[in-house]
Amino acid sequence: MASKPLVGAIDQGTSSSRFLVFNPKTAEIVVQHQVEILQKLPQAGWAEEDPKEILHSVIECIEKACDKLKQLKIDVSSIKAIGVSNQRETTIVWDKKTGLPLYNAILWLDLRTQSTAEKLINNAPNKNKNVLQEKTGLPISTYFSAVKLRWILDNVEKVRKAVAEGRALFGTVDCWLIWCLTGAQESGVHCTDVTNASRTMLFNIHTLKWDPDLCKFFDIPMSILPEVRSSSEIYGLMRCGTLAKVPISGCLGDQSAALVGQMCFKPGQSKNTYGTGCFLLSNIGEKPVISQHGLLTTLAYKMGKDKPAVYALEGSVAIGGAVVRWLRDNLHIISTAEEVEKLAASVGSSYGCYFVPAFSGLYAPYWDPTARGTICGLTQYTNRNHIAFAALEAVAFQTRESCSIPKGSPTKLLVARSNLNQCNSSLDI
């Protein structure tokens, strides 16, 4: 008897890559594999990843998940389609002739563009950081791809040369992965979807097209931008590995994917996801609403070429699970992320210690790139357990703040999910 059709999902996040194989009828996960990604922090505020490592981690996850399927005696040819979801805004420029990246991926939470963003705001009428909000749904901030791309064009000679010679391609992580997996130099498809495009600040969220005026504002050559497609259509076929010839037929920025995954299809339905950052998205239907209170307006999904675009309001928190990684990698007070729960639970309170993990400035609703993290309220009594508790409490405080920003329509349902949720203390807080 033929095996039941399955669907594969690439989830390329800031901290890790995953490949999950689902039964599309029941949404049950059949197998999955996950690989952590190395983050390079070459200077204070800078955060990069190697695009080749990102790609290889995804390929490793696909191959290992397929091995697990084989161990379960399930034919890998049961995987009929693959979807891509990805950390958004992270900016990659590569050479279409060599297939190689021309610079490391600049991560969404990188702060190197603080002065670029400040300069743009100072030149805007009334120094208004929301001068592009009507068109893009976003404030001028270090967060979005356009300023990162501007920085690369200003600072990386190799990229300038490749642009002049017509060899450079720009893309967010979805775009890089789809181009590589559909054949790179030979047959790579250079495309992105509307949800990812809406995080670049070069995309008009009303016309659903790259906007020449926005490109002029940031002085970005339109020739390097990918084609913008819907979130659900066949972009191309896998050209390598065990899943060669399987169509890649879905693409959504990870927070939009989470909204879809939680089936928040009606206006007012919302989800909050805890990964590296923490993102509350609320479905607002087919008309974009511009927030007066520091929320972003973003594309939620467009489920086919001829299907309507659906929008969301978003409360973004840059540092969620990343604070736990910082306790592990920088303070070394835990050796695995899971341990944080034991430490926090052992005290049950921070005893007046507060942790503001503004490592990447503050996002919604402040949009202040100059903010920096702090731990305060320390006494001689404070130990690592209290700091662990305060770190988890900080994620909860930031979430509460996102939930309390007025959204224009009441939230009817809020679903919370992800890795940090495995940590019961964080949910209890």
Ligand SMILES: Nc1ncnc2c1ncn2[C@@H]1O[C@H](COP(=O)(O)OP(=O)(O)O)[C@@H](O)[C@H]1O
């Ligand atoms: N059990 C846990 N308890 C608390 N934090 C965790 C736990 N597991 C992972 N994390 C944190 O969550 C983040 C990873 O979550 P993940 O969903 O893989 O992120 P992303 O999608 O951004 O790659 C890391 O920053 C890590 O420190």
Ligand SMILES: O=P(O)(O)OC[C@H](O)CO
């Ligand atoms: O890596 P995550 O899952 O925290 O998601 C990152 C966001 O897409 C950044 O906008």
